[in-house]
Amino acid sequence: MINLTIDGKAVTVTAGTTILAAAQKAGIDIPTLCYLKDQSVKANCRICLVEVKGGSGPVPACASEAVQGMEVITDSAVIIAGRRRSLQLILTHHPIACQSCVRLGNSRHGDLSEEMCSMCFYCDCVRDGDCELQKLLKRYDVNGMDYVWAEKEYDSDTSTSSIVRDPGKCILCRRCVSACGEVQGIYAWSITGRGFHTAIESAGGGLLAESPCVECGQCVRSCPVGALYETQNLDDLPDAAQDPAKTVIARADPYFLKPYLRLAELDEHTFGDESLSAGLRRIGVDLVIGSVQADQAVNTDITAELKKRLSEGDTRPLLSATCPASVQYLLTRFPQLSECLSAVPGAQEQFGSWAKANWGDAAYTLSLSACSAKKMAAAESVNVDQVMSPREINRLFGRSGADLNRLKPVALDEPQQQECRDIPDSDCAGIQEREVILDNQRILIASACGLRAVANVLELAASGNCPYRYIQVAACPQGCQSAGDLPYETL
Amino acid sequence: MVQEMRIVLRNVGKINPEVIDDYLREGGYQALTKAKAMEPAAIITELERSGRLRGRGGAGFNTGFKWRSAFHTQADQKYIICNADEGEPGTYKDRIILEHDPHTVIEGMAIAAYAIGATEGFIYCRAEYSEISSLLEHAVKQAEEKGLLAGLKLHVVCGAGAYVCGEETALIESIEGKRGEPRLKPPYPTVSGLWGKPTVVNNVETFAAVPVILDKGAGWFSRLGAEKYPGTKIFCLSGDVKNRTWCEVPTDTSLRAIIEDIGGGMRGSEPLKAVQVGGSSCPFLTPDKLDTSVDFDSMSVAGAALGSGSIFVMDASRSMVDVTYSITRFFQHESCGKCLPCREGTMRLAALAEGIAGGTGSRKDLETIRELGTFMNQASFCPLGQSAAVPVFSALAQFEEDFRQRIMEEEGECK
Numbered sequence: 001m002i003n004l005t006i007d008g009k010a011v012t013v014t015a016g017t018t019i020l021a022a023a024q025k026a027g028i029d030i031p032t033l034c035y036l037k038d039q040s041v042k043a044n045c046r047i048c049l050v051e052v053k054g055g056s057g058p059v060p061a062c063a064s065e066a067v068q069g070m071e072v073i074t075d076s077a078v079i080i081a082g083r084r085r086s087l088q089l090i091l092t093h094h095p096i097a098c099q100s101c102v103r104l105g106n107s108r109h110g111d112l113s114e115e116m117c118s119m120c121f122y123c124d125c126v127r128d129g130d131c132e133l134q135k136l137l138k139r140y141d142v143n144g145m146d147y148v149w150a151e152k153e154y155d156s157d158t159s160t161s162s163i164v165r166d167p168g169k170c171i172l173c174r175r176c177v178s179a180c181g182e183v184q185g186i187y188a189w190s191i192t193g194r195g196f197h198t199a200i201e202s203a204g205g206g207l208l209a210e211s212p213c214v215e216c217g218q219c220v221r222s223c224p225v226g227a228l229y230e231t232q233n234l235d236d237l238p239d240a241a242q243d244p245a246k247t248v249i250a251r252a253d254p255y256f257l258k259p260y261l262r263l264a265e266l267d268e269h270t271f272g273d274e275s276l277s278a279g280l281r282r283i284g285v286d287l288v289i290g291s292v293q294a295d296q297a298v299n300t301d302i303t304a305e306l307k308k309r310l311s312e313g314d315t316r317p318l319l320s321a322t323c324p325a326s327v328q329y330l331l332t333r334f335p336q337l338s339e340c341l342s343a344v345p346g347a348q349e350q351f352g353s354w355a356k357a358n359w360g361d362a363a364y365t366l367s368l369s370a371c372s373a374k375k376m377a378a379a380e381s382v383n384v385d386q387v388m389s390p391r392e393i394n395r396l397f398g399r400s401g402a403d404l405n406r407l408k409p410v411a412l413d414e415p416q417q418q419e420c421r422d423i424p425d426s427d428c429a430g431i432q433e434r435e436v437i438l439d440n441q442r443i444l445i446a447s448a449c450g451l452r453a454v455a456n457v458l459e460l461a462a463s464g465n466c467p468y469r470y471i472q473v474a475a476c477p478q479g480c481q482s483a484g485d486l487p488y489e490t491l
Numbered sequence: 492m493v494q495e496m497r498i499v500l501r502n503v504g505k506i507n508p509e510v511i512d513d514y515l516r517e518g519g520y521q522a523l524t525k526a527k528a529m530e531p532a533a534i535i536t537e538l539e540r541s542g543r544l545r546g547r548g549g550a551g552f553n554t555g556f557k558w559r560s561a562f563h564t565q566a567d568q569k570y571i572i573c574n575a576d577e578g579e580p581g582t583y584k585d586r587i588i589l590e591h592d593p594h595t596v597i598e599g600m601a602i603a604a605y606a607i608g609a610t611e612g613f614i615y616c617r618a619e620y621s622e623i624s625s626l627l628e629h630a631v632k633q634a635e636e637k638g639l640l641a642g643l644k645l646h647v648v649c650g651a652g653a654y655v656c657g658e659e660t661a662l663i664e665s666i667e668g669k670r671g672e673p674r675l676k677p678p679y680p681t682v683s684g685l686w687g688k689p690t691v692v693n694n695v696e697t698f699a700a701v702p703v704i705l706d707k708g709a710g711w712f713s714r715l716g717a718e719k720y721p722g723t724k725i726f727c728l729s730g731d732v733k734n735r736t737w738c739e740v741p742t743d744t745s746l747r748a749i750i751e752d753i754g755g756g757m758r759g760s761e762p763l764k765a766v767q768v769g770g771s772s773c774p775f776l777t778p779d780k781l782d783t784s785v786d787f788d789s790m791s792v793a794g795a796a797l798g799s800g801s802i803f804v805m806d807a808s809r810s811m812v813d814v815t816y817s818i819t820r821f822f823q824h825e826s827c828g829k830c831l832p833c834r835e836g837t838m839r840l841a842a843l844a845e846g847i848a849g850g851t852g853s854r855k856d857l858e859t860i861r862e863l864g865t866f867m868n869q870a871s872f873c874p875l876g877q878s879a880a881v882p883v884f885s886a887l888a889q890f891e892e893d894f895r896q897r898i899m900e901e902e903g904e905c906k
Contacts, residue, residue, distance in 0.1 A: 043675055044830045046870045057869050063675050078869070085866045089835035147839055147859075172834070191670060191828070194653070196838035198828025 132224035159209035162375035176219035217372025217484015241284020274409030325373035325475035352383030427479030548694030581801035599698030716742030717786030769798020774885035833876025
């Protein structure tokens with residue numbers, strides 16, 4: 001064990017712990033921008049620099065190991081001045097819209113409140129004040145500039161149906177590059193140019209849609225600012241809601257509620273599906289359907305499909321087609337496996353087709369999901385009219401005055417049912433192997449979460465020596481609970 | 492009158508660099524034979540203790556110590572890299588060595604590879620030195636054909652024109668096919684370098700000195716030049732000297748002797764105003780410091796740096812404002828863009844210097860430059876950003892009058 005002090009506070013950590021982690025343990029908040037758990041340390045933003053007594057100069061807390069007897073100072077005058085200087089240098093070519101509020105006039109960052117930002121229409125900030133850069137600007141009271149302003153001119157990339165990139169807001173932290181390459185193995189983002197002209201571009205320098213991107217959205221999840229975000233469509237739903245000929249039917253997937261509540265800063269023990277349902281009705285949704293029904297249908301259909309294969313003696317692995325990003329990955333990287341793909345679409349599509357079958361053209365189907373690939377899937381589907389992320393719903397609720405604190409919960413129209421599944425789902429990172437008995441046959445099935453694991457398991461499937469009869473593939477590192485459009489919990 | 496002492500450059504003019512037999516005739520590859528008869532640890536001790544050979548690339552790190560670290564790291568594969576990415580403005584010593592005597596470098600690398608247990612090596616050649624890389628490939632082939640490189644596979648690789656790749660970890664990234672950007676240290680390359688394996692990266696001049704030291708003995712070498720930085724050093728003269736040339740002199744030679752005896756004094760009638768030794772990131776020396784001897788430690792004591800061994804001489808007709816602006820532009824161009832302080836800071840520094848040089852600067856700009864420079868020095872990721880403001884500070888401290896004058900001129904005009 002290693003004993004050190006941080007800002008005079010004694011803390012004991014295991015060998016190999018970074019100063020940043022030790023500070024967290026001691027309850028001391030060292031600011032970061034480029035650091036993200038699950039990614040290798042980059043140490044390029046220099047925001048987390050701290051002083052070590054007796055050292056030759058500031059060191060990055062994210063990249064420096066705690067040493068026995070170390071005395072760390074995280075908030076000396078030099079350190080604070082350095083952080084201000086860094087933030088100021090970022091601001092000198094950051095969009096003006098991020099630096100002042102048109103409602104407050106000639107505002108300062110300290111004047112902006114998240115609560116107000118989430119209710120305001122004016123700047124149309126995609127983060128609604130939940131921006132890591134903006135928080136630091138407020139924390140260190142950085143406003144004016146010592147330098148000539150030099151905004152860079154860029155076009156936003158809206159070539160995909162789910163991911164928008166606004167390079168003007170990019171602070172070059174490279175978290176998206178790591179999320180896509182190091183974590184997912186896709187390498188759709190690359191760093192181009194050098195010095196002040198360094199930029200993040202999609203691989204090949206063209207549009208994101210022309211890159212190897214499969215729209216898993218992990219880059220969006222990792223972005224600390226508003227440089228990468230899910231495609232936003234806040235107008236379509238209110239239009240449909242006002243159309244008397246339309247019946248708006250909504251379904252939130254099981255991973256939607258929790259991140260939404262976190263964004264809205266609502267307690268997850270107090271607010272549940274019924275509260276969300278009340279909010280949705282407030283913005284004009286007519287029917288709110290529980291998530292289980294469609295999930296159950298998917299499971300039943302896949303089980304039937306697998307049983308049929310088993311009875312036919314087909315030994316090829318059945319590959320789930322419920323994750324649109326994984327399907328996209330498979331079709332482009334392993335086209336030879338397309339025959340192994342399950343014919344059963346994901347729950348969103350099941351829900352959409354069920355609603356359209358029952359309400360016909362009058363149905364306006366709204367899927368609530370934190371998955372960016374589901375936006376991609378909806379763009380190609382006639383059954384799903386709209387997919388909205390937790391961030392979009394939070395904005396829409398805020399702007400419509402749908403305050404869950406004040407709304408009485410309303411029961412779902414199709415309540416959540418008890419589940420019964422023959423094939424268990426898994427959210428475990430990497431490849432998980434399980435044995436199940438189906439029609440008296442003992443078979444091996446597997447789940448793969450994260451595109452690197454998916455790549456490995458598809459490699460195995462393509463080799464012809466695959467021991468698994470069914471493989472559930474999910475593109476995100478911890479399955480759908482780590483979906484792309486979720487705001488990342490930084491540390 | 493200072494005399495050149497050609498040790499590293501001993502074969503210049505004597506041999507045809509394209510013919511290995513010429514090098515062999517001059518005793519080439521005998522040091523390698525001698526080394527192979529020794530225990531690897533003994534070679535390292537010879538360099539580390541007796542020879543006290545220190546890196547000639549600019550950092551002056553003890554070469555034997557570096558080798559020892561790689562020697563002690565257990566690994567299935569180790570690498571040796573020759574840093575021939577000579578990008579420091581005003582420096583062309585590696586080019587002189589490689590152009591005239593590529594085999595001495597290859598021999599030095601082979602000795603190092605044997606000493607640390609490396610079986611593969613790379614010569615990372617500056618992109619602009621395309622002819623030299625061909626010459627090196629030819630030399631490696633010849634040495635292989637003669638069976639001199641048994642157990643060692645040498646590759647010649649070309650950079651892509653980035654100054655930062657002279658920094659050893661950026662160089663390693665570049666060989667691996669990645670963006671030329673520095674890595675976090677530790678781990679140091681001798682522990683985890685190329686493809687994560689223990690790697691020794693040495694400068695061309697360092698490797699070139701190795702065969703001579705083994706051949707003539709460490710005792711002989713350590714008696715040459717300055718006590719703590721023994722041997723000879725190659726210097727490249729540029730700027731307002733009569734002879735813009737190169738020379739190899741013992742390290743206890745004075746800067747004045749090199750400028751006056753080798754450089755032939757000033758080119759025009761103006762007196763000497765400043766000398767920048769070691770490259771763009773090094774401070775300026777004023778005429779009163781000319782008697783400093785050109786070894787690593789004496790230069791540091793004088794408030795300057797030996798660096799790569801370039802000597803850039805400026806006469807009184809030069810304004811340090813313009814010199815500073817040109818240097819800041821260089822660093823703006825060469826910043827890799829990885830870390831914020833350097834990426835943004837080099838651009839801002841150049842813009843501020845441009846303003847002052849162009850006559851739109853103010854006294855407040857000087858203050859901003861000082862603050863920004865200090866920040867870059869403390870907060871940048873690698874030595875490029877950390878030292879980009881060093882010459883600016885030096886110019887401001889020693890030639891503040893130049894800056895004041897330029898700003899005053901303009902402020903006067905405004906009235």
